[in-house]
Amino acid sequence: MLNTADSYTALRTTAGxxxxxxxxxRLTGLHRGRLLTWMLAKQSEFAEPGTVLESLVLDDEGAVDGVALVVFDDESIIVVSDCATPLLHVATSAIDALQLVDTHAQQEEDFGYAIAVEGPVSWKVGDGLTDEDMSEILLNEWRRGSLDGKECILIRIGTTAEYGYVVLTSSAAGPSSMKELTARAREVDGGEIDPLVLRRAQAEVNHPVLPVQALGLSIFEAGIQWMATPNRDDEYRGRNAIRLLPPTRRIVAASTAGEDFPLEGQEVTDEGTPIGVVKVSTPRAGQDTGFGLLLLDIPYCVPGLTLTAGGQTVRTLARPAVDPVSWTQQIGV
Incomplete structure (x- = not known):
């Protein structure tokens, strides 16, 4: 595994x-779509086979429970989730509670291991897994393929504003598939990254850093309502706790010059007046600046301010706070 500095460099310049x-x-049966829409915070009933979506998952009290990556096929739906409450348990309970006849949720084995590849040349790591040219696979689409002689699913989606893919292989083949994709990444000067650096790479481009960014906050305060459909009028988990009210505080990005970012929970002040707290502190990862997210009272949650957090000077800034290479470098070039 790469160290934190090299891990960050891989995500931003090559492939991690x-x-x-x-x-x-895997969800199957007549009412699998209804089950899915009840579990997700984002509308999904209009999704087409061959596409994917990412959505927040809320708990019964409307707090963020995690996130789910959903793969739509003709006869079934695969859900890759990272939630505080196991989503399979939620699904099986909902089938009974909602009386969804001929609907099933079960642990996936054939494609039960998820490997992410992100970075401006991540497409080179995935090249050849399918018969299709990598440039033909659009964002939020997936294709069937083969990795090391075994069937896989290649999904185009990412979390760092660079090109990104998720490869689903069987649970049994997962570790060997991980080694194979890592070897491919090393060929382009990347490799297996330390997942801790994802905090920085994601926060820089306004991708949710979960669970810490959402703890104790509404989706509007956390600034992640774009991963949900809060104005839905159908029934879904956590809906009764959603309040469509303007927040009095918001998340804003900030940096420190030449030092690590203040620790989470440190008070933020403006000339001695308390105005918020450090919500997310990310690894410096060999960079000249520290980086993190502040939770500030309105109207302080804007870029361009110089504040104090935990005795350190922090400066708020707009996002994206980096210039992603993928925005100007085409796939295949």
Missing amino acids: VYHRAGEVM
Whole structure:
């Protein structure tokens, strides 16, 4: 595994590989779509086979429970989830509670191991897994393929604003598939990354850093309502606790010059006046600046302010706080 500095460099300049931890389940039956829409915070009933979506998962009290990556096929749905409450248990309970006849949720084995590959040349790592040119696979689409002689699913999706893919292989083949994709990443000067650096790479581009970013906050305060459909009028888990009210505090990105970012929970002040707390502190990962997220009272949650957090000077800034290479470098070039 690469150290934190090299891990960050791989994500931003080449390709970083990591195991996308969590559970994988398959939904089948007549009402699998209804089951899915009840479990997710984002609407999914109009999703087409061959596509994927990512959604927040809420608990019964409307708090963020985790996130789910959903793969839509003609006859079934695969859900890759990372939640505080096991989503398979939620699904089986909901089948009974909602009386969803001929609907089933079970642990996935054939594609039960998820491996993420992210970075501006991550497409080179996935090249050849399918018969299709990598440039033809659009964001939020998936294809069947083969890795090391075994069937896999290649999904185009990412969390760092660089190109990104998730490869689903069988639970049994997962570790060997991880080694194979890591070897491919090393060929382009990348490798297996330390997952801790994802905090920084994701926070820089406004991807949710879960669970810490959402702890104790509404989805609006946490700034992650874009991963949900909060104005839905159908029934879904956690809906009764959603309040469509303007927040009085918000998340804003900030940096420190030449030092690590203050620890989470440190008070943030403006000329001695308390205005918020450090919500997310990310690894410096060999960079000149520290980086993190502050939870600040309105109207302080704007870029361009110089504040104090835990005795350190922090400066708020707009996101994306980096210039992703993938925005100007085409796949295949």
